[in-house]
Amino acid sequence: MAEGNGVLIVAEAAGSDLRPVSLELITAGRQLADALGGGVTAVIGGMAIEDAAQRLAAAGADKVLVADGDAFADVTAGVWTALVTQAIERTQPAAVLIPGTTAGRDYAPRVAARLGVGLAADCVELAVEDGAVVAVRPVLGGRVQTAVKLAGNTPQMATVRAGSFERATGSDGNGSVELIDVSLSDDDTRVKVLELVQEAAAGQSLEGADRIVSGGRGLKEPDQFKLVEDLAAALGAAVGASRAVVDAGWRPHSEQVGQTGQTVSPRLYVAVGISGAVQHLVGMQSSDYIVAINRDPDAPIFKIASFGIVGDLFEVVPAVIDEVKVARA
Amino acid sequence: MHIVVLVKQVPDLNTLKIDHATGKPVFSGQKATSSFDEYAVEEALRLKEKAGGEVTIVSAGPPTVKEVITRALAMGVDKAVQVTLPDPNALDTLAVAQVLTGELQKLSPDVVLAGQTSDDEQTGQVGPQVAELLGWPHVSAVTEIEADGEALKIQRDTEDGKQIVSVAPPVVLLALTGQNTPRLPSIKGMMAAKRKPVEQVEATVPKTKSRISWSEPKSPERSATGTIVQDVPPAEAAKQLVGWLKENKLL
Numbered sequence: 001m002a003e004g005n006g007v008l009i010v011a012e013a014a015g016s017d018l019r020p021v022s023l024e025l026i027t028a029g030r031q032l033a034d035a036l037g038g039g040v041t042a043v044i045g046g047m048a049i050e051d052a053a054q055r056l057a058a059a060g061a062d063k064v065l066v067a068d069g070d071a072f073a074d075v076t077a078g079v080w081t082a083l084v085t086q087a088i089e090r091t092q093p094a095a096v097l098i099p100g101t102t103a104g105r106d107y108a109p110r111v112a113a114r115l116g117v118g119l120a121a122d123c124v125e126l127a128v129e130d131g132a133v134v135a136v137r138p139v140l141g142g143r144v145q146t147a148v149k150l151a152g153n154t155p156q157m158a159t160v161r162a163g164s165f166e167r168a169t170g171s172d173g174n175g176s177v178e179l180i181d182v183s184l185s186d187d188d189t190r191v192k193v194l195e196l197v198q199e200a201a202a203g204q205s206l207e208g209a210d211r212i213v214s215g216g217r218g219l220k221e222p223d224q225f226k227l228v229e230d231l232a233a234a235l236g237a238a239v240g241a242s243r244a245v246v247d248a249g250w251r252p253h254s255e256q257v258g259q260t261g262q263t264v265s266p267r268l269y270v271a272v273g274i275s276g277a278v279q280h281l282v283g284m285q286s287s288d289y290i291v292a293i294n295r296d297p298d299a300p301i302f303k304i305a306s307f308g309i310v311g312d313l314f315e316v317v318p319a320v321i322d323e324v325k326v327a328r329a
Numbered sequence: 330m331h332i333v334v335l336v337k338q339v340p341d342l343n344t345l346k347i348d349h350a351t352g353k354p355v356f357s358g359q360k361a362t363s364s365f366d367e368y369a370v371e372e373a374l375r376l377k378e379k380a381g382g383e384v385t386i387v388s389a390g391p392p393t394v395k396e397v398i399t400r401a402l403a404m405g406v407d408k409a410v411q412v413t414l415p416d417p418n419a420l421d422t423l424a425v426a427q428v429l430t431g432e433l434q435k436l437s438p439d440v441v442l443a444g445q446t447s448d449d450e451q452t453g454q455v456g457p458q459v460a461e462l463l464g465w466p467h468v469s470a471v472t473e474i475e476a477d478g479e480a481l482k483i484q485r486d487t488e489d490g491k492q493i494v495s496v497a498p499p500v501v502l503l504a505l506t507g508q509n510t511p512r513l514p515s516i517k518g519m520m521a522a523k524r525k526p527v528e529q530v531e532a533t534v535p536k537t538k539s540r541i542s543w544s545e546p547k548s549p550e551r552s553a554t555g556t557i558v559q560d561v562p563p564a565e566a567a568k569q570l571v572g573w574l575k576e577n578k579l580l
Contacts, residue, residue, distance in 0.1 A: 014489075076494075077457065078466050102487045106469050109454035113423055113461040118540030121452040139451055141342050144354050144546035153540055190466040191496045194482070198490040207488065211579075235580075247507060253486035260445065260505060262488060268579045278342065289577060290555075291570065302557055307573050309566045310559040319567035327571050327580050 006038025008093040008155070010084055011056055011064075012075075012101060013046035018055055020208040021099040021160070026060045026168035028126055028160055029097055035128035036094040041065065043087040045072040045080065045182075057175035059168040064177045065090070071184060074193035080107040082188045085114050087180070093155050095133055097126075100161040100263070108159045117153040124164045124286075133158060142259060142282025162207070163265035163286060204238035206255065211268040214240030214257055214284070218273020218294060218313055222250040227317045228272050234324040240264065240284075242274050258283035273313050276301030293317060330382035330476075330498070333436055334373045334406065335429060335443040335459070336366040338390050338397045342448055352548040362397045365444025369504040371511040372474055373442045374405045380476040382439075383407050387432050389425065389532060390417045402522035403514030409527040410436070414534065421539045426458035428532045433463060439498040440481070445469060445505050453503075460501035467501035468494055473509075474502065 009029040011022035022042070029040040039062035044053055046068065053066045067083050084107060088096060098108040100122045112119035123135035124145070133156040135148045150156035206212060213235060215228035225245070232239045241251040243258050257264055259279035269287035274280060276292070276299055284290070285304055292305035293313050302308045309316050344357035362370075373384045386401045388394040389412035398409045410432055414420065420428075433441060441460075446453035453469075460467035472491075473484035480497045486505055514522070556573065558566045574580040 077460075077469070081461070102470055105453050106457060106467075109422065109452075109457035110461040110467075112454070113426065113458040116423070116540075118421060118423075119452075119454060120541060121454060137451075138549075139546050140340070140345060140354055140449055141451075143345070143347055144352070144548045146546040147544040149542045149544075151540065151542060152538070187464065187466070190500075191468055191494050194493040194495055196487075196490050196492050243506070252490070254488060254490055259451070268574075289579060291574075297557075297559060302555070305555040305557070307570060308555055308557040309561075309570060310557065311561070311563060311566055315563040316566055319563040320570055323567045323571040324574075324580065327575065 005092045005094055006040060006062070007033040007036065007095045007097065008041050008043060008087060008091050009061070009097045010099065010104065011042045011044040011052070012099055012103065013044055013049045013052045016048055016051055018052045019099065019101065020167055021101065021162040022056065023059055023167035024162065024165040025097050025099060025160060026056070027165040030060065030168070032095050032097070032126060032128060032133065036131070038094065039063065041091050041093065043067070043084065045083050047073045053177050057177050058171050058173045060170045060173045061175045063175055065180045066177060067180055067182050071182070075103040076189075076191045076193065077106040077110060078188040078191055079184060081110040081114065082184055083182045084111050086182050088115065088155060090180070095156045095158070098157070098159045100159040104159050108157065112157050115155070117155060117157055118150045120148040120150060120158040122161050123158045124161050126158065126160070132156065138282050141278035143278050162263045206238050206240055206257065206262050206264055209238035209264065209266050211235055211237035212240045212257070212264055212266045213237045213270040213272065214242065214274060215245065215272045216242035216274030217244045218275070219245070224314070225250060227313070231270065231272065231317055231321055234321045234328070235268070235270070237268070237270070242277070242280050271301050272317060274301055275299040276304070330376070330380045330440065331385070331436070331438040332373045332376055332382060332440045332442060333385045333387055333433060333438040334366070334369050334401070335441065335456070336370065336386055336388045336397050336401060337363045337444070337447050338388065338394045339363045339447055339449040347548050354546055360393060360396065362400060363444055363447045363449070364506055365446055365448070365504060367511040368506050368509065369442040369444045370401050370404055370406065371509050372471070372502070372504050374512070375509065376440065376474050376476070385410065385436060385438070387412065387429065387436070389414050389428055398527060399522055400514055402525045403518040404512055405518060408525055410530060411527055412530045412532050414532045419539065420534065421541050422452050422454035423458055423540065424535045424537065426455050426462055427535045429455065429459050430462040431533070432530065433459065441501045443501070443503055445503045456501055456503045463499070463501070465499050465501055466496055467503065468496060469503040470505050471502045472505055472507040
């Protein structure tokens with residue numbers, strides 16, 4: 001066992017900034033490192049990410065490894081598998097935590113296969129028992145959870161669902177920052193990113209949003225989604241959507257909350273015309289306060305709502321918007 | 330172009346119940362094709378229609394996987410390999426990937442398609458691990474595939490928007506559920522399926538010990554006891570909600 005070598009976390013850059021999940025992994029990594037021994041090392045790849053790297057050090061990473069350059073401008077599974085595998089070989093950690101993002105879910109299984117070790121996917125809780133990482137993760141559409149125990153091989157690997165841990169808020173850490181070289185083969189770079197079509201950049205991003213208003217099939221038509229946008233504007237919230245309306249093409253995937261979209265845990269989550277299919281619930285059920293507005297009293301969303309209104313959303317939502325405006329005036 | 334689709338049979342989640350006393354799932358015994366894999370089959374058929382070639386389905390599991398194979402053949406897949414795994418639930422994802430990789434090496438496809446994740450275990454690991462073992466690249470979260478000369482132009486969904494990537498086969502592609510509705514098997518398709526070749530294979534299970542172990546699933550405990558407002562005029566319901574928001578300092 002590589003006892004004492006601590007925990008390696010993979011941070012993700014968003015432009016020159018950090019994705020919030022990176023700071024959550026510092027918290028999770030510290031928790032495991034305290035039990036397993038050693039410190040927390042973060043690795044990050046990207047282009048012109050010096051500030052992001054410094055922020056990781058300030059937030060509490062003992063050491064930050066940085067792969068900076070053209071080769072890391074786009075996140076692809078091939079390049080990141082090489083990057084993360086080489087960071088593991090260099091640091092020999094007892095455990096590795098990877099964000100449960102589109103990218104993280106992509107390279108984590110490849111790294112685990114390359115090293116021949118186990119991987120617990122999409123974990124929401126982590127603990128250590130007798131030196132083994134035990135992770136709680138949702139299965140069967142998120143209606144139930146299972147505890148997965150990693151055994152034997154080092155490193156023990158897990159991907160961590162966004163929103164499962166508090167963000168590290170430190171700002172006076174003085175971890176070291178070190179540039180690393182990553183050797184890439186032709187096989188690692190066979191997928192070329194041609195372009196990124198950004199959608200709905202006007203709205204507030206779901207990631208890290210404090211309040212979210214989401215709409216579903218109950219809105220009946222794409223145009224009616226304006227009700228959700230108006231309520232979000234009144235509450236100062238970001239706009240989310242269910243898989244049904246994203247699949248139907250009403251809303252962009254970047255707004256999708258749920259199993260194949262984003263996992264969110266805002267302070268306030270308002271579900272409008274969303275029945276609460278399991279794949280949606282799994283993405284928002286850890287929100288602090290959940291408000292549901294739906295016509296169907298038997299909709300599963302009411303089972304997890306802190307405040308529910310059974311009624312016609314086309315009447316209820318405009319009334320709520322008016323009341324919120326009065327309250328905020 | 331030879332396209333192989335990997336398909337998993339899962340418990341039908343629409344008929345899954347939770348025993349509220351114990352928090353444990355109660356399975357109806359009904360099974361289904363994992364929803365993401367159904368989209369993978371559709372994408373494979375569309376790619377064949379555009380670029381020509383042949384589509385083979387590979388499904389590993391207990392003998393009942395025959396049902397998902399028959400369905401895919403009825404949708405238009407050309408042939409099948411049915412891999413019998415003695416105790417699939419005892420295998421970790423890497424062991425399953427090793428079994429599937431063995432079959433893929435015999436079939437030598439240009440493109441392997443699979444669902445982004447499975448409806449039951451939800452690890453999303455087998456696809457990328459098959460690609461790793463084959464030494465091929467993979468692209469996940471795929472919503473559209475276009476043949477572009479020797480290469481494939483692929484559209485995928487990410488947190489930051491739609492990304493377009495290019496990759497030359499051989500490649501593993503993982504399909505998201507999306508705007509392409511999977512076709513339903515036709516009567517004619519179902520008749521034709523009976524005559525399509527299905528190769529039977531007994532899997533040689535890797536001898537390595539499972540790298541992970543897992544407990545029996547249980548529903549997470551929730552303490553939320555919510556206020557539900559019903560049969561109240563909209564204006565009154567809105568007032569109560571805003572009062573509650575204020576009370577909890579959410580406004």
